[in-house]
Amino acid sequence: MNRNKSRILFGIVGLLAGALGADMSIAAGTSPELQQAQALFKPLPANMGTAEFPVTPERVALGRALFFDPRPSLDGTVSCARCHQPALYGTDALPLPIGVKDRANPRNSPTVLNAAQEFAAHWRGDRxxxxxxxxxxxxxPPSFGQPDFATAMAKIEAIQGYPAMFKQAFPNDKNPVTAENWGKAIGAYERTLVTPAPFDAYLKGNIKALSPAALSGLQKFISTGCASCHNGVGVGGGMYQKFGLVEDYWKETGSKKIDTGRFDVTKNPADMYVFKVPSLRNVAMTAPYFHDGSVATLPEAVRVMGQVQLGKKLDSKDIEEIVAFLNSLTGTLPKNFSTVPTLPPGAFQAAK
Ligand code: HEC
Ligand code: HEC
Known part of the structure; x- marks a missing residue:
C-alpha cells in the first residue's frame, strides 16, 4: 500500500473513530517512525501502584505529609523534599546534596518523579x-541521620496527628507506626508521582505532539544507539551498564573522585564502574548530570554519552536535535507534588 492510500485509510478510520465518539488524541494516526518508537518505549501509566504496594488515598495522604516533614530527622532540618524539591522537579540542583548536620552525600540526587517504575533504586541499585x-x-547518616528506626519512629509518634493517620492507612496493623509502614506510605505517594509528557501523547498516537526538531532528535537518539540503554517506560531505569564503555568516564566528565559504582555493592569485578542507566524523563529539568553531578548542562551530558558509551563524536546539530527530543520528556508536575500539604502542627523535639 502506498503512502497516499494508507493516509486515506487512516483518514477514514479517524472519521469513524470520531463518529463513535472515540478519543481523537489517541486515534490520530501512525507512521513508521511512531511504530519504531512504540517498539522501544512505552507511555507512563496513570499511577505506579501494584498489588503489593497499592496506592490507597489514606496511604498517599500520609506519605505526602511525611515526605515534606523535617521533624523525623536528627536535627530537624531534613525532609525528603530538601533534596527532592518540587520546584526543581524533584531534585536540588546541587552536584552533591547536603543532608543532616550539613553532611555531604557521595552521589547526586536523582528525581523522585516516575522513579517508582524503575527496576531498582539508587545509582548503584543498592535499594x-x-x-x-x-x-x-x-x-x-547524611540523610535523616537517626541512629536507629525506633528513635526515628518515636519522633513521628510524638507528633499529634500522625498515629491516627497511620491507623487509617494501615487499619489491620496493631501498631501501625513502624519504619516499614513509613516506607510503604511514602512509597504509595511516590507511586502517584507520574509526569505525562508530549512524548507520551506521541506514543499514544498523536503524531503532532512532537515538534519537527524533537522528531528528528528521536530518530537520532535511536540511530545513534542511545535507545539500546535508555528505553522502556522511563527511557532508562531498566538495566545496569558500565559508565565509560569506550573510554574512562572521568576523562570526559572531569570527575574529581572516581566512583567504582556497583562494584562496591556486589564486589564482583564485572561491576566495576557499573551504574543504573538513569531514566531520562524530565532530564531537561534535573541538572546537574551523572552520578556525581559533574556535568552542568544537558548538551554537554549528551556529548559525553556519545563519546564514552558509543565512541561517537556528535556534532552540535546532532546534540541540538537530541536535546530537542529530551525536552519532549518534560512532563506536567502532579498537583499533589506542586502544592504543599498541611502537616500536623508541633515543634521539633531534639533528642535528650
Ligand atoms: C540529603 C539529601 C536527600 C534526602 C534527605 C533524601 N534523598 Fe532521596 N536521594 C538522594 C540521593 C543523593 C540519592 C541517590 C543515592 C545513591 O544513588 O547513592 C537519592 C535517591 C532517591 C531515590 C531513588 C531514585 C532513583 O532514580 O534511583 C528515591 C526514590 C528517593 N531518593 C526518595 C527519597 C525519599 C522518599 C526521601 C525521604 C524519606 C529521600 N529520598 C530523602 C538525596 C536525598
Ligand atoms: C551502553 C549504555 C548507554 C548508552 C548507549 C547511552 N547511555 Fe546515557 N547513560 C548510561 C548510564 C550508565 C548513565 C549513568 C552514568 C552515571 O553513572 O552517571 C547514563 C546517563 C545519561 C545521562 C545523564 C542523566 C542524569 O540524570 O544525570 C544522559 C542525559 C544520557 N545518559 C543520555 C544519553 C544519550 C543522549 C545517549 C546517546 C548519545 C546515551 N545516553 C547513550 C548508559 C548509556
Missing part, C-alpha cells in the same frame, strides 16, 4: 524499590 529506599533514608 530494592521506593519503599525500601524511603525506610533506609531514616537511618542514612
Amino acid at each position: 530494592i524499590n521506593v519503599e525500601d529506599q524511603a525506610t533506609k533514608a531514616l537511618i542514612g
Whole structure:
C-alpha cells in the first residue's frame, strides 16, 4: 500500500473513530517512525501502584505529609523534599546534596518523579524499590541521620496527628507506626508521582505532539544507539551498564573522585564502574548530570554519552536535535507534588 492510500485509510478510520465518539488524541494516526518508537518505549501509566504496594488515598495522604516533614530527622532540618524539591522537579540542583548536620552525600540526587517504575533504586541499585529506599533514608547518616528506626519512629509518634493517620492507612496493623509502614506510605505517594509528557501523547498516537526538531532528535537518539540503554517506560531505569564503555568516564566528565559504582555493592569485578542507566524523563529539568553531578548542562551530558558509551563524536546539530527530543520528556508536575500539604502542627523535639 502506498503512502497516499494508507493516509486515506487512516483518514477514514479517524472519521469513524470520531463518529463513535472515540478519543481523537489517541486515534490520530501512525507512521513508521511512531511504530519504531512504540517498539522501544512505552507511555507512563496513570499511577505506579501494584498489588503489593497499592496506592490507597489514606496511604498517599500520609506519605505526602511525611515526605515534606523535617521533624523525623536528627536535627530537624531534613525532609525528603530538601533534596527532592518540587520546584526543581524533584531534585536540588546541587552536584552533591547536603543532608543532616550539613553532611555531604557521595552521589547526586536523582528525581523522585516516575522513579517508582524503575527496576531498582539508587545509582548503584543498592535499594530494592521506593519503599525500601524511603525506610533506609531514616537511618542514612547524611540523610535523616537517626541512629536507629525506633528513635526515628518515636519522633513521628510524638507528633499529634500522625498515629491516627497511620491507623487509617494501615487499619489491620496493631501498631501501625513502624519504619516499614513509613516506607510503604511514602512509597504509595511516590507511586502517584507520574509526569505525562508530549512524548507520551506521541506514543499514544498523536503524531503532532512532537515538534519537527524533537522528531528528528528521536530518530537520532535511536540511530545513534542511545535507545539500546535508555528505553522502556522511563527511557532508562531498566538495566545496569558500565559508565565509560569506550573510554574512562572521568576523562570526559572531569570527575574529581572516581566512583567504582556497583562494584562496591556486589564486589564482583564485572561491576566495576557499573551504574543504573538513569531514566531520562524530565532530564531537561534535573541538572546537574551523572552520578556525581559533574556535568552542568544537558548538551554537554549528551556529548559525553556519545563519546564514552558509543565512541561517537556528535556534532552540535546532532546534540541540538537530541536535546530537542529530551525536552519532549518534560512532563506536567502532579498537583499533589506542586502544592504543599498541611502537616500536623508541633515543634521539633531534639533528642535528650
Ligand atoms: C540529603 C539529601 C536527600 C534526602 C534527605 C533524601 N534523598 Fe532521596 N536521594 C538522594 C540521593 C543523593 C540519592 C541517590 C543515592 C545513591 O544513588 O547513592 C537519592 C535517591 C532517591 C531515590 C531513588 C531514585 C532513583 O532514580 O534511583 C528515591 C526514590 C528517593 N531518593 C526518595 C527519597 C525519599 C522518599 C526521601 C525521604 C524519606 C529521600 N529520598 C530523602 C538525596 C536525598
Ligand atoms: C551502553 C549504555 C548507554 C548508552 C548507549 C547511552 N547511555 Fe546515557 N547513560 C548510561 C548510564 C550508565 C548513565 C549513568 C552514568 C552515571 O553513572 O552517571 C547514563 C546517563 C545519561 C545521562 C545523564 C542523566 C542524569 O540524570 O544525570 C544522559 C542525559 C544520557 N545518559 C543520555 C544519553 C544519550 C543522549 C545517549 C546517546 C548519545 C546515551 N545516553 C547513550 C548508559 C548509556
